[in-house]
Amino acid sequence: MSQIAEHPPTGRRSHSARETEQLGAELAAGLHGGDVVLVSGELGAGKTTFVRGACRALGVTVPVTSPTFTIGQRYPSAGGTAVGHLDLYRVGSLRDEDPDLLADYVGPDTITFVEWPDAAEAEIGALGRIARRVQLSHAGDDQRLVHVANQGR
């Protein structure tokens, strides 16, 4: 074998939305302020569901849904660390946007989850530390595969 990944992705199979929420909660336990979690996957793969579970574990009690009229939301959290949630599905590129747009959602005192991160990965990485990459995929019926890559610390 020519190369061994330092942090190989670990795959888990989820059988229900509830299980995916639990995987999100598990991941949340290892996060700190300034951490960013990129959450990728096809339409309906369970990204928001995963983020919801993570947010609950971080003390967010308000509903966690994909933002509709803005690119993101900030949730008040009983846990102390603010939680940001971005969904960049409709954002083709941030080049034409206000550079401060992301600063409301990503920063040293915030833990941030980003759905459809491809449009702004570099900009997000400049504001926070990309700590995990989560990849969700459909695996038949209510099953999903969830891969988490740890970016190291």
Ligand SMILES: Nc1ncnc2c1ncn2[C@@H]1O[C@H](COP(=O)(O)OP(=O)(O)OP(=O)(O)O)[C@@H](O)[C@H]1O
């Ligand atoms: N194992 C599972 N894990 C996650 N969601 C599941 C699972 N089984 C069924 N579902 C359902 O699939 C849907 C996933 O929706 P969700 O909004 O989380 O996906 P998404 O990846 O965020 O979609 P979008 O691309 O529109 O942002 C929900 O209705 C959820 O209840």
Ligand SMILES: [Mg+2]
């Ligand atoms: Mg979503």
